Amino acid sequence: MKKDLLANPTPEALAAAKGKAVMARIEMLKAADRLKATIEYVDFRQLPITNAQGLTYTKSVREAEPKSGLDTLIRHFLDSPEKRQERYVIAEAKAQQLKIAEEQSRDTCDYSVIRDKIGLGFLSRCRSAQAGRYAESNT
Numbered sequence: 001m002k003k004d005l006l007a008n009p010t011p012e013a014l015a016a017a018k019g020k021a022v023m024a025r026i027e028m029l030k031a032a033d034r035l036k037a038t039i040e041y042v043d044f045r046q047l048p049i050t051n052a053q054g055l056t057y058t059k060s061v062r063e064a065e066p067k068s069g070l071d072t073l074i075r076h077f078l079d080s081p082e083k084r085q086e087r088y089v090i091a092e093a094k095a096q097q098l099k100i101a102e103e104q105s106r107d108t109c110d111y112s113v114i115r116d117k118i119g120l121g122f123l124s125r126c127r128s129a130q131a132g133r134y135a136e137s138n139t
Contacts, residue, residue, distance in 0.1 A: 017119045024115035031108040038101040047093040049086055064090045
């Protein structure tokens with residue numbers, strides 16, 4: 001089917017290829033916005049935490065992190081192991097969210113670039129086929 005499509009390109013096939021390229025670009029922009037929002041609001045996001053009894057609750061990064069250097073020092077010596085584990089889990093979840101958002105943004109960008117190349121290649125084949133038909137009709 002691919003060979004037939006490339007040998008005899010139609011305006012409908014070209015429109016479909018360009019439409020897919022435009023949709024890929026829109027998805028890329030949406031992923032970039034999600035990445036930007038993740039980076040900007042990562043400290044305010046509510047992250048799920050499961051306690052020792054198996055109950056799940058949420059806490060933001062801002063609530064869990066120390067507010068000052070003195071608070072960091074006090075927490076280092078006075079916090080229970082459960083609180084330390086909670087801070088560790090929150091830091092890991094924060095890093096994981098950023099990593100996933102970056103991967104999604106990169107993947108959608110790569111897909112958009114490939115879709116653009118496919119659309120441009122298809123367009124050039126359509127133009128060369130039309131030029132060939134035009135040359136045949138003039139002879």
